[in-house]
Amino acid sequence: MSGTAVIESASGALIGRLAGLRERVAELVERRSADDPTAADPLRGLYVTPDAARRLATRPPSEGTGEASPGETYVPGAYVDGPEGHGSGPWDPSDRAVALAERFGLSGLDMHVLLAALAPDVDRSFEPLYGYLNDDVGRRRATVSLALDLAGTGPYEPTARARFHPSAPLLSGGLLVVEDEDRPLPGRALRVPERVVAHLLGDDGLDPELTGGDVELLEARQRSAGRTGSEARTGARAFARRLAVLASERPLAVHLRERRPGTAAGPVADGLRRAGLPVLRYRPDGDRGDGAGLAGALLREARLRRAAVVVGPLPDRPDALVRSLARGDVPVVFFGSEPYDPGWAPDSGLFALDAPDDGAAAGEVWSTELGSVDGRFDLTEAVAPYRLGAAQIRRAARAATALAAFDGTPLTAAHIQHSARQQSAPLLDRHARRVRPAVGFDGLVLPPEPLALLHELVQRARHREKVLGEWRLRTGGGRGRGVVALFAGESGTGKTLSAEVVAGELGLDLYVVELSAVVDKYIGETEKNLERIFSEADRTDAVLLFDEADAVFGKRSEVKSSHDRYANLESAYLLQRLEAFDGIAVLTTNLRANIDDAFTRRLDLVVDFPFPDAGQRTALWRSCLAASPCADDLDLDGCADEFELSGGAIRSAAVTAGYLAAGRGGPVTGADVRAGARREYRKMGRLVPDASPLWD
Known part of the structure; x- marks a missing residue:
C-alpha cells in the first residue's frame, strides 16, 4: 500500500471514531442542558449564577453515574480485556488505534480516554462543546472528569482513576499528558502529544522531539533468506545476527563493550534491520544533558514503529539514561568502551556482552564501498593497518571518493588512508606531538639486517588482525593485539627517522610522547598520564613513539628507599599495560642495557641501529x-x-x-x-x- 493510501485509511478510521464520540458528546450536552437553568445564557461558563449555585449544591453525589447511554452501565474491569471497549463499534483492521492498544497495553477505557483527549486536535468543533461541558468556555480540552463521563464512568471509580497514574500505560507510554498540576485530578486537562495524533492519522514522520541530530531512523531491510558464506564465517556478523533474531522474538536490553569506539553499532544495527526491525540510532549529546529527558519520546517512537533502539557511546554518567530505556518492552542495545556497571539499572533485565572484533569483515566492507580499483594499488594492503567499524569505513570511503574527485584524479591509496585517519580518534594530540610522515624506505640508509626488521615490523602491523584474530595465535593472559618494537642505537643513527618511515609506510600518523608531560614527581601521577596515552593509542590508528624510553622503561632496582619502591611500582604497571596494549608502539633508546629484561621479553622486535661505516x-x-x-x-x-x-x-x-x-x-x-x-x-x-x- 502506498504512503498516501496508508494515510487516507488511517485518518478515515480515526475520523469515523470521532463521529461516534461526537454522538456521545451530543447526548451528554442534551442531558446536561435539559435541567440546567443557565443553558441558554450566552455568558455561561464565565460566572456562576445563584440558580446554578443552588443546582450544584442540591445535586446528589451519584448523579454523574447516570450520564451513560441506556444499557451502557459501566462495569469495573470491563475495559481491561482489550481495545474493543463498550460503545466503540467494530474495529477496522486498518485502524491504527488497534495496533496502538496492542503495543502499549491499553484497555478499552484507555482508548476511550485517549480518543476524548485528542478530539480537539483533529476536529476543532469539539472545542466549544468541551467548553460547555466543562462549564468554562476557556477550557476547551477534555478534563479527566469529562473523559470518564464520556466513557460512562467517573473519577469516583478507583479502577478508572488508576488509569491516570504515572505508571499506567497512557502516561508511562507517553501517549497522554495530564496538565494543570495545581488542580484536583477530575479538573485537570488532558493533552495528547502531536506525534501520537499524527501517527493515528497515518503520518510516519520522526517525532519532532527527536530531530536534534542525535537520533537517526534506519529503516528495516528486507529479511534475508539465509546466510552467505562470508556472513557465516565472520564472528561480528554472526554475533549481530544472533542478537537481532533474539530481539525480534522478544524485547531485550543488552550492553555491548567495544574494544574500539564505534565498531559495535554498525554490525548490530545492520543485523537488526535485516531481521525486519527499524532502528532508532541514538547518540547521547552532552549539550542536551545525559539523554534521560529524551528517553520517553524515544521509547514511544520505538513502540509506534515496532523498532529497536541502539544507544551509544554512553555518557560519563549513564545511570539515568540506562534506567529510563531498559524497561524490557522495547529491544535496546547500549554500547561503549567502558565496562558494564550493574548499578546502572539494577531492577531491569539488562545483561552485558563483549562485542566481537569486526576486523574480518572490514576488507569486505572496503571492497563493497569502493568497488574495483583496477589494479592501481593493493586495497587490502592499503587499509590493513586501520581498525575501523563498518560505519566508519563507509564514511571514510565516501570521503576518499570525494577527495579524489576534488583532486581530479582516480582514487589512490593516499586518498583512502587520509580519509581513514580522519575516522580515528584524534585525542592523542592532547598528550603527544603529532608528526605527519614525509619519508619513505628509499630515504633510509641502513644495513640489510635492521632494514629487513623494519619491513617485518610493517608486515606485523598490517597482518596482526589475521594472525592474532582469525588464526588465533595470540597467547593467553589477556594479551592484546599490539605491536611493540625497540629501536636501540647511538644518537643520530636513524631511530626516530625509522619510526617515521614505518608510520608513513602504514599510512598512519606518528605521535611522539613528550616525556616532560608524562613523568611527574608526585606518586602515581606518571602512571595516570601513561594510562591516558595508552588508552587513546588503543583507540587510535597511529604509531606511538616513546623517545628515550629508558627514562620510563628502565630497570627495576633493589628497594633501599621509598623512592625505589614506587619506581618499581611504575615499572610493574608498564609491564602489565604493554601486555594488554592494542596499538603500535616504538621505543627508542641510546642505552639498551638500561631497559629492563622484562620489557625486552614483551617486545615483538628489537632493532639495533649500528653506527654507519x-x-x-x-x-x-x-x-x-x-x-x-x-x-x-x-x-x-x-x-x-x-x-x-x-x-x-x-x-x-x-x-x-x-x-x-x-x-x-x-x-x-x-x-x-x-x-x-x-x-x-x-x-x-x-x-x-x-x-x-x-x-x-
Whole structure:
C-alpha cells in the first residue's frame, strides 16, 4: 500500500471514531442542558449564577453515574480485556488505534480516554462543546472528569482513576499528558502529544522531539533468506545476527563493550534491520544533558514503529539514561568502551556482552564501498593497518571518493588512508606531538639486517588482525593485539627517522610522547598520564613513539628507599599495560642495557641501529644533498672517510653546507661540506681534522 493510501485509511478510521464520540458528546450536552437553568445564557461558563449555585449544591453525589447511554452501565474491569471497549463499534483492521492498544497495553477505557483527549486536535468543533461541558468556555480540552463521563464512568471509580497514574500505560507510554498540576485530578486537562495524533492519522514522520541530530531512523531491510558464506564465517556478523533474531522474538536490553569506539553499532544495527526491525540510532549529546529527558519520546517512537533502539557511546554518567530505556518492552542495545556497571539499572533485565572484533569483515566492507580499483594499488594492503567499524569505513570511503574527485584524479591509496585517519580518534594530540610522515624506505640508509626488521615490523602491523584474530595465535593472559618494537642505537643513527618511515609506510600518523608531560614527581601521577596515552593509542590508528624510553622503561632496582619502591611500582604497571596494549608502539633508546629484561621479553622486535661505516656515510651525504645544486668536483667519498659522523650529524652538516652555498650564491662545494662536518665535530667536542678556518 502506498504512503498516501496508508494515510487516507488511517485518518478515515480515526475520523469515523470521532463521529461516534461526537454522538456521545451530543447526548451528554442534551442531558446536561435539559435541567440546567443557565443553558441558554450566552455568558455561561464565565460566572456562576445563584440558580446554578443552588443546582450544584442540591445535586446528589451519584448523579454523574447516570450520564451513560441506556444499557451502557459501566462495569469495573470491563475495559481491561482489550481495545474493543463498550460503545466503540467494530474495529477496522486498518485502524491504527488497534495496533496502538496492542503495543502499549491499553484497555478499552484507555482508548476511550485517549480518543476524548485528542478530539480537539483533529476536529476543532469539539472545542466549544468541551467548553460547555466543562462549564468554562476557556477550557476547551477534555478534563479527566469529562473523559470518564464520556466513557460512562467517573473519577469516583478507583479502577478508572488508576488509569491516570504515572505508571499506567497512557502516561508511562507517553501517549497522554495530564496538565494543570495545581488542580484536583477530575479538573485537570488532558493533552495528547502531536506525534501520537499524527501517527493515528497515518503520518510516519520522526517525532519532532527527536530531530536534534542525535537520533537517526534506519529503516528495516528486507529479511534475508539465509546466510552467505562470508556472513557465516565472520564472528561480528554472526554475533549481530544472533542478537537481532533474539530481539525480534522478544524485547531485550543488552550492553555491548567495544574494544574500539564505534565498531559495535554498525554490525548490530545492520543485523537488526535485516531481521525486519527499524532502528532508532541514538547518540547521547552532552549539550542536551545525559539523554534521560529524551528517553520517553524515544521509547514511544520505538513502540509506534515496532523498532529497536541502539544507544551509544554512553555518557560519563549513564545511570539515568540506562534506567529510563531498559524497561524490557522495547529491544535496546547500549554500547561503549567502558565496562558494564550493574548499578546502572539494577531492577531491569539488562545483561552485558563483549562485542566481537569486526576486523574480518572490514576488507569486505572496503571492497563493497569502493568497488574495483583496477589494479592501481593493493586495497587490502592499503587499509590493513586501520581498525575501523563498518560505519566508519563507509564514511571514510565516501570521503576518499570525494577527495579524489576534488583532486581530479582516480582514487589512490593516499586518498583512502587520509580519509581513514580522519575516522580515528584524534585525542592523542592532547598528550603527544603529532608528526605527519614525509619519508619513505628509499630515504633510509641502513644495513640489510635492521632494514629487513623494519619491513617485518610493517608486515606485523598490517597482518596482526589475521594472525592474532582469525588464526588465533595470540597467547593467553589477556594479551592484546599490539605491536611493540625497540629501536636501540647511538644518537643520530636513524631511530626516530625509522619510526617515521614505518608510520608513513602504514599510512598512519606518528605521535611522539613528550616525556616532560608524562613523568611527574608526585606518586602515581606518571602512571595516570601513561594510562591516558595508552588508552587513546588503543583507540587510535597511529604509531606511538616513546623517545628515550629508558627514562620510563628502565630497570627495576633493589628497594633501599621509598623512592625505589614506587619506581618499581611504575615499572610493574608498564609491564602489565604493554601486555594488554592494542596499538603500535616504538621505543627508542641510546642505552639498551638500561631497559629492563622484562620489557625486552614483551617486545615483538628489537632493532639495533649500528653506527654507519664509510660507505653508508657516503650514501647518507648523497641522500641529504640529493635535491641541492652541487659542484661537479664534490668529493663525498673523501668527506665520508675523513669525518666519522652519524646520520643525524651528517644531516645537520648538510644543512650547514647548504646555508654556506646559498649565502655565496653558488652550488655546494667540497669546502662547504667539510665546513659543515667540522662544525658537527666541534659541537661533539671532538678534535677537528683540518685546522683551517670554518668559513673557507
